[in-house]
Amino acid sequence: MTEIKVRINHISKVYENGDGIRDIDLEIRNGEILTLLGPSGCGKSTILRCLGGFQGVDSGHILIDGQDVTELPANKRPTSMVFQSYNLWDHMTVYENLAFGLKLRKMAKSKIREKITAMLQLLRMPEVVKKYPSQLSGGQQQRIAIGRSLLLEPSVLLLDEPYSALDAKIRQQMREELKRIQRETGVTVAFVTHDQEEAMALSDRIVVMDKGSIAQIDTPQNIYENPINRYTASFIGEMNFLDQGLDVQAFRPEDATLSAEHGDFLARIDHVSSAGHYGIITLTYQEQPLKIFVDKVALAQYQPHQQVYVTVNKAKTYGAPALTAGKSGA
Structure with missing residues (x-):
């Protein structure tokens, strides 16, 4: 013990x-x-x-x-x-x-x-x-x-x-x-x-x-x-929040992928930039900003104003819009 x-x-x-x-x-x-x-x-x-x-x-x-x-x-x-x-x-x-x-x-x-x-x-x-x-x-x-x-x-x-x-x-x-x-x-x-x-x-x-x-x-x-509430999710690391009415879907930029052909939803690319060993794509979906990390080699295929599909591979759901405070031992 x-x-x-x-x-x-x-x-x-x-x-x-x-x-x-x-x-x-x-x-x-x-x-x-x-x-x-x-x-x-x-x-x-x-x-x-x-x-x-x-x-x-x-x-x-x-x-x-x-x-x-x-x-x-x-x-x-x-x-x-x-x-x-x-x-x-x-x-x-x-x-x-x-x-x-x-x-x-x-x-x-x-x-x-x-x-x-x-x-x-x-x-x-x-x-x-x-x-x-x-x-x-x-x-x-x-x-x-x-x-x-x-x-x-x-x-x-x-x-x-x-x-x-x-x-x-x-x-x-x-x-x-x-x-x-x-x-x-x-x-x-x-x-x-x-x-x-x-x-x-x-x-x-x-x-x-x-x-x-x-x-x-x-x-x-x-x-x-596994942030247990929206406050922790927003404070630690990068996090996307998609307002879905009664709930908010939260996912990390590395936990989503882009495709020209299929995905969960269609979004517009606003900006493409390099962070050295990976690329950063900022997008807009239903007037909500998103950020996705991509492989640096794949970065060249994306351009501003391009429409792409986004697939969310891992997400958590929080109540909207309240930022609830909790406590968890480890």
Whole structure:
């Protein structure tokens, strides 16, 4: 049976403007990367701050390793937070930044040196030990910030959109680095992001947030293949929605095919473009926009204003037009 590292029992935190979280019930498993995903204002960062002790709760309880930490301040909890801004001290070297928290714990100098040497090896950055943060790239600074938190040996590592300031290529590299570091250390990670690609690439499970509530909890694959409501379906990946009166048919662009001769319905091509390794066809059917992915080799046979048949190979049906919110464990 999987060990539960964190239990969040029916916590609520509502701000004066009405934003916040309501009746959040959530478990984080030992050694997993759990990602809180959603748009700005959905409550994902509020959950992380409540978990780390940076924000009190109105009701409910938070347990880590079986201990109720609801009333404990941040510095008394077995968690460590990595913020968007890294929070490295510019006047300190990398070594001094990494050593800071260990010195506060009255650790012996020789032990501090041993632990920092091992951490820089884990981060694959032994050569930066004497450098200052201003001499490092954004990705390097972020790795040092993560390393500083890991040196404190937290039960749960909290990451609040740590890669938001990095460009796309570096973000991808950092995601791979985080997965490697997490795999080698076995630390439990709670990760906040609004980037669905980041969530899909990183996570063991994803918590999709919607206006202060949980819309769905599941593995990335299950959330992509089986979104339980229209909100999740519209938020994760590309999705076409065809209004059919009482119901809405939803299907991914890769789950439909085009033909000049036969299909489920006839649509007009509006635009043809290449995404490199595949083609993108945008169409209109009964004044409803659609997007279909095609093989890059087949792209040349399609032109704007052309009439083509669309066959939907896999679809889900949702009620229209309400965006219902549900919850699913995994």
